[in-house]
Amino acid sequence: MENAIEIKSVSKKYKDFHIEDLSFSVKKGFVTGFIGANGAGKSTTIKLIMNLIKKEKGKINIFGLDNQQHERDIKDRIGFVFDDNVFYEELSIKEMKNLVAPTYTHWDEELFRSYLEKFELPTRLKIKKMSKGMKMKTSLAFALSHHADLIIMDEPTSGLDPVFRREILEILYDLMQDETKTVFFSTHITTDLDKIADYIVFIQNGNLIFHKEYHAIAEEYGIVKGSNDLLNERLPEEFVSIRKTSMGFEALSKNIKETESLYGDKVVIEKPSLEDIMYFTKRGKAHV
Amino acid sequence: MQIIISNNSKQPIYEQISKQIKQFILKGILQEGTLLPSIRLLAKDLQVSVITTKRAYEELEREGFIYSIVGKGSFVSAQNETLLKERQHRVVEEKILEVIEICKDLNVSKDELNKMVAILYKVDDE
């Protein structure tokens, strides 16, 4: 089984937004980052994967099994972290643990305790009294303590300080020592992805823009900077969008080899950050 | 084997890694048959993604510097003398070609270049 998650032609319609014919897969043993602007459909996609939302069309396989037919077995092997706190606010971590632990086949009490210690989490404090950071760390502790094969996280580090984000990355580096573990997480903090993502899935308006190996992105995409007189009426195909000022233009090219052969050294081509890609893709052809 | 990577360099990280390992092999610091760290362990130590170290190793394997055995890991290839010398020469040749290009651009003659090489080599020896 090469893919931990396989999404095939999935559709889901809402009033003013829909996911149409979405297909991509998440490779086992690697970290796949999931990016997109707010409202692009990241949370919706994750909820579709977790069967929290009913898909209208298509198929979703996790560990090679249909995510609706084998829901229980699949969820036994998934550690999840959601953006909002989903735990019972009235309970303490200890009480939550008494609820959650018996539901997992491979719950590891010692491991859980070690995470509580490491994250400095109080076991008897009511969850509603915790800060956002502590709530998130709690979610993470639960997600990591039952030897899950797949960790799914929806914006796990939003609102958390950079130091803790580093610590989470370190945990992920450790986790990835095991080639049977897979991580899939959505985030706005693209610098975190620069440090650990193996693959990137980018969606916008419910559509897949690309699913690429991280390094392939910098090999294909680039920020092209040059003077305005280089531009014709018709812009190159590979320009995703362009930003013109009186000083010159800045464009995102999705095929820098083409761009290079076209303009040679009359332009500067720079490595794009994931943010650049998101920004220029969002602008789209509208601003061209 | 110590590998230092720069996040700010223009050179992709996997290239930095493979280049440095290549150097160690060419210089003989990494002996033939040495077991290299697994791609995952290396990724963790360098704090990079697994795909980065995987790429680096794939490149090294493609160029014949290392070979992999499934389940065991990656090892430094036998670098027979001639092959090693050839590779080392090739690295130098590449650089020389670059220098020659610059000389042509700046109108530096072959003789001037040879003189410069002789002088700089001596300077280096001191």
Place this chain on the structure above:
Amino acid sequence: MYNLIRKDFILQKYLMLFYLFIAIFYTMTDMSMGLIITVLSVFFTINSHYYDEKGKNNVLINSLPFSRKQIIASKYIGVLIFLFITTLIIWLIRFICQDIVSNSMTGGSITELLTSYAIAILFVSFYFPFFYRFPNRILLSSFSILVIMMVALGKTIVSRFGNVMSDFINGIHTFSSQFSTTGLYISAFVITILIFSSSWFLTLKIYENKDF
């Protein structure tokens, strides 16, 4: 699924004390056993639903290794278990209090118990599908407040309801004496089971189509 049922009980851990208090208080003040059981079951049902709908808790439950089938099953079975436990505890309280108070306590007849179970089950059969389908905050809150008010407003309303209950039970006695007892019990039993099962099935369908 045992864990799901256990969860519902754990979540109402502190409420259980309140339930116990009500049980003791009303037993002491000579309220019929069946009524107490029904009232407590209503509380339990409402809260059992409430805690899961609160916040994002349904996201949690549906992310844990449970199927939606199990989740709904745990709700229905949980109420039945609660009925059973409450009966035992109230019976125990009455047994203990008998020595202390030495009043003869009203009720405790089989008919009364069965009627109270039937009412509780009918309540559940209505409550779950309705409030899973329309989990409107306002509806939920007003309903809960209504129930709390009824209890809080104390003995007057409740004992008046108690009178209605006794009249109802007397009515049933009179009505039932016209028919063969066994036949009646069986048909009542069957009807209640049918309503309960249909409700379970309906709630399951509603829940399976829900998006969280």
